[in-house]
Amino acid sequence: MNFLAHLYLSGESEKIMVGNFMADYIKGRKFENYKDGIQKGILLHRSIDSYTDTHPLVSQSGQYFKGAYQKYSAVITDLIYDHFLAKNWDMYHKQPLPRFVSRCHEVLVKNYLELPKQVKLFLPFLIQSRRLETYAEIEGLRKALNIMVRHTSLPDKTDFAIEILLENYTALESEFHSFMRELIAYVVNEKGIELKYRVE
Structure with missing residues (x-):
């Protein structure tokens, strides 16, 4: 899962949110340098990633992009799942997405000194661009992919990713919802996170 999903799955704890985000x-064990709440967020993030990476529904979604992206198909799937979460936000949270994102921004700025250097560098842009909200639109997703192309080793195949997404939109969205329900249950029941507005 990408930034938006990790923030959502942090529940109401600010420190868990900070740890999960960064x-x-x-x-490795550098998480031990942080206070308990942030440690819990870091470990929660790792658990979510492990659960996601080994889930058959996520693997199924990744197959659409495997031909062009190979090992990076999981990265594309993570971002596309954030698109579906943003687009269908009202199904998962009673608080409007812009308000939720603003709260996340406030929490991250409040804990700015705790953030690693790399996060401090990109956080101002993420806030200024309201990037987490833009995931809800195809063009916002396109911009996010292009940013990743410029700053990571992700192959420059954004147009292909968008084309495949649009061609298989209904199936991918259905896979997302099925997976999200299972992921929420895992985070709540296995990790003890209170999601106040979780899907019933």
């Missing part, structure tokens, strides 16, 4: 930049 976890990709905390390697």
Whole structure:
């Protein structure tokens, strides 16, 4: 899952949210350098990633992009799942997406000194662009993919990804919803996270 899903799955705890958001930049046992709440968020992020990476529905979604992206198909699937979460936000949270995103921004700025250097560098842009909200639109997804092409090793095949998404939109959206229900149950029941507005 990508940024929006990880923030959503953090529940109501600010420290867990911070840890979950920055976890990709905390390697090995370096999480032990942080306070308990942030540690819990980092470990929650790793658990979510492990659960996602081994789930058959996610693998099924990734097959659409395998031909062009190979090992990066999982990265594309993560971002597309964030698109579906943003697009269908009202199904998963009673708070409007713009308000939720604003709260996340406030929490991250409040805990700015706790963030790794890499996160401090991109956070201002993420906030200014309201990037998490833009995931809901195809053009916002396209921009996010192009940003990843410029700043990571993701292959420059954004047009292909969007084309495949649109051709298989209904199937991918259905796979997302089925997976999301299972992921929410896992986070709530196995990880003890309170999702106040979770899907019943």
